[in-house]
Amino acid sequence: MGWDGLLPVQRTPPLHGQMTANEALDRLLAGTGLVARKTGPHTYRIRRFSTPRAARAPTLQVHVSKRVEPVPSATGTEIVVTGQKRLQNLARVPMSISVVDLDDIRFFNAAADTRLIARSVDGLALTNLGPGQNRQFIRGVADSPFDGPSQSTVAVQLDNTRLTFDAPDPDLRLVDVDQVEVLKGPQGPLYGSGALGGIYHIVTHKPDLATVSGHMRMTGQAVQHGQITAGGDAVINLPLVNDTLALRAVGYVDHRAGWIDNIGRTADANSAATFGGRLALRWQPDSAWSIDISGILQNVDVADSQYVNTSHESIKREGRIPEPSDSDFKAMAATVQRRMGSVNLLATTSYVTQKISYKLDSSNASPLFGLSGPSRFTDDNRYSLWNTEIRVSPSGNGRWITGLSYMEANTRSHAAIATLADSVVAESMNRKVTEIAVFGEFEIPLSRQFSLTGGARLFQTKEENEAAETIARTTEKIRKTGFSPSASLAWHPTDRNLLYLRYARALRPGGLAPGANDTARRFESDELGTFDLGYRHENRSKTLQLAASAFITTWNDIQSDYLLPNGLVSTRNAGQGRIHGVELSATWQPVEGLKLGGGITYLDAMLVKTQGGAKLDDRRLPVVPKLSGRFEAQYRFTMGTWRALIAGQASYTGHARLSFDENLDRSMGGYAILTTSAALSRDHLTLGLNIDNALNVRGDSFAFGNPFSIMSGRQYTPVQPRTMTLSITRAW
Missing domain, CATH: 2.40.170.20 (TonB-dependent receptor, beta-barrel domain)
Structure with missing residues (x-):
């Protein structure tokens, strides 16, 4: 079991009964803003859900929408929001909040706005x-x-x-x-x-301290x-000192076609x-x-x-x-x-x-x-x-x-x-x-x-x-x-x-x-x-x-x-x-x-x-x-x-x-x-x-x-x- 970043102080409820390791970790971490990611046959790494994933090409295995409140991922991961200036599990926030997952929109429209x-x-x-x-x-x-x-x-x-x-x-x-x-x-x-x-x-x-990644x-x-136009964007994540210091850079150019004739x-x-x-x-x-x-x-x-x-x-x-x-x-x-x-x-x-x-x-x-x-x-x-x-x-x-x-x-x-x-x-x-x-x-x-x-x-x-x-x-x-x-x-x-x-x-x-x-x-x-x-x-x-x-x-x-x-x-x-x-x-x-x-x-x-x-x-x-x-x-x-x-x-x-x-x-x-x-x-x-x-x-x-x-x-x-x-x- 591993952890990235600041070590959290977190109480979890006791567990009883038979269950898989995935089920046990899901129950232990429910409502904490943390999620366990499997990294090997018998190993897991615990991360904050809001900790950004490394830049990557969108994978179609990720869920496609969190537009309705609340919408979990395809694997049942809880939605964590930070709009109230601290980590909160959306399921417990007594307020109307809508969340849009931008990983979904990247499938289809690079110029999301x-x-x-x-x-x-x-x-x-x-x-x-x-x-x-x-x-x-x-x-x-x-x-x-x-x-x-x-x-x-x-x-x-x-x-x-x-x-x-x-x-x-x-x-x-x-x-x-x-x-x-x-x-x-x-x-x-x-x-x-x-x-x-x-x-x-x-x-x-956010910058990933451990992985070199990016996309073009x-x-x-x-x-x-109207017109035909072109554009593009690029993302690079570079750990400068492994697990200590990292840089993330984003650049983009977007040309929007015109359609109004003067x-x-x-x-x-x-x-x-x-x-x-x-x-x-x-x-x-x-x-x-x-x-x-x-x-x-x-x-x-x-x-x-x-x-x-x-x-x-x-x-x-x-x-x-x-x-x-x-x-x-x-x-x-x-x-x-x-x-x-x-x-x-x-x-x-x-x-x-x-x-x-x-x-x-x-x-x-x-x-x-x-x-x-x-x-x-x-x-x-x-x-x-x-x-x-x-x-x-x-x-x-x-x-x-x-x-x-x-x-x-x-x-x-x-x-x-x-x-x-x-x-x-x-x-x-x-x-x-x-x-x-x-x-x-x-x-x-x-x-x-x-x-x-x-x-x-x-x-x-x-x-x-x-x-x-x-x-x-x-x-x-x-x-x-x-x-x-x-x-x-x-x-x-x-x-x-x-x-x-x-x-x-x-x-x-x-x-x-x-x-x-x-x-x-x-x-x-x-x-x-x-x-x-x-x-x-x-x-x-x-x-x-x-x-x-x-x-x-x-x-x-x-x-x-x-x-x-x-x-x-x-x-x-x-x-x-x-x-x-x-x-x-x-x-x-x-x-x-x-x-x-x-x-x-x-x-x-x-x-x-x-x-x-x-x-x-x-x-x-x-x-x-x-x-x-x-x-x-x-x-x-x-x-x-x-x-x-x-x-x-x-x-x-x-x-x-x-x-x-x-x-x-x-x-x-x-x-x-x-x-x-x-x-x-x-x-x-x-x-x-x-x-x-x-x-x-x-x-x-x-x-x-x-x-x-x-x-x-x-x-x-x-x-x-x-x-x-x-x-x-x-x-x-």
Whole structure:
């Protein structure tokens, strides 16, 4: 029996009766976050389940989905999540969490991204301005379709690094990623400011201290009515000092084909090029210490926007001026862990920068800025985020955690409008938010079947905000001391059933935003609370998993980005909202090799009162569909010496509204997408095929593209046409 890394302190239950070694180890390690891997006829090595597997070509013997909560592997391995900042067995977490296994997606689509994840996670919705410009929403907690000064309602997390505060989702390519965890509902106690809707947590593969491994992959992609492009990625894991020091490197290039024709200018105009990489260094000088240092960068260049102004059936737009965008992302992080007796001490610090620049045709708004003729709007945004935390938790289980944190977020933006003859500064913003907090969460066993978990965060935020517009400058400082609690009651009648009731609250601090009439205006803090009643079940043979959740959310003083008459984006408090919702999901393995799964989400998300207190009858919160669903099927089999897999997914996006503003209350959605996939694997070689939107469905995925012309007519963002992706992977 062997162990990699820090030696754990873990109690296990006594065993009685006759059983195989595999069965005995499974029972001993159940609920511990550990798993035993057989390394020889009579030898096993115990690992943490979250310890990443070495880079390899995807093997079709691995299970294909953890999209429904909980879904074990084909061998019955328990799902371990780290989104609550410590190792936890998903089966015992009294919270709604969806987990997507990225090893599955690697079979078919090397360019996995946030949009691909959203199709597999019930309740996760996105805007669709383009790569690097989208906003995420979870369970209807959606404030606006526009990218403005307000803080995001979903915090994007990479391992121990928080990536976003008020920036859009960087849309990192999910290469060499173990899994994505989506924590649903307010996460104020552990994540602080923001996180009203939840957490999007990316868990990467970590350096393997013992094995040299890696892979290289080449891909080709063809879009109907569009281009043919190519890309690739590579991963290498190198132990520098065996069992002590290792390096892991990831690199990728992805060229996305364009399919929108800019009439009179460029065919297939909205092509995109993405390149990036990640380096990770792990040092374990002894069994008690672990040090991780990592860095990541990604650049996304999009040649033109992807909306049209005729109908969602069209892929042509008459554009006078190209509308390119550029998103550059960088992050550095260091984490030190030390086991001291029965507890682990973790200290982590990270620094993130994100630069987003884009250009828009602003000709329709030229007279509003004292200009005449065609004009171009240029917006440059610079985001930085520094986050430091010190946390203590038990080394043997995840029943409690406590810690201190410091966060500093800086945002700078500068926008100008120019014609061939003249230019003006449209607006300039400089915002700094700091937060100091103490937080904790504790599980208290009430009996063998009942437990109570409570969490809280005591924090103080300070915002320094300066807004300079065309003729005015305003500066303001805002301080706020707050308390974000959570509490959940869990009932475990058996180790395969969990019923829980959870309440949690989170808030966003107020700030200063551009307003009408060339003045800056203040928007107040908003606060959101959710009651979540959930149930999870797994049968004894682990071939059937069920999950259900019903939730009620109240949202006061909603911060919402909105369009000014001149096309700029500002922020205001829109009023009071309420969200009622239900989620159902299931996975079933009726016979060996066949797996069926699906989920459905119903959301009634409404703005019920204006900020002035006026009651509203029907004003739906933006972007999120009222009804959405998915169905998935996959079958694994052998063909001679080859292992094969075929799979399909049908996803439905129901009708949604662009905005609760009366002038922009436009419909979108209401379409279904079919994706089919196949893979063949033998030895170190894997061949993959993916056909996205196989039926070439036309639909409006987002009813917005340009803020300067949307008031004069409807805009549509067509669903990407049928797209075929081929990949070949060689591992060692």
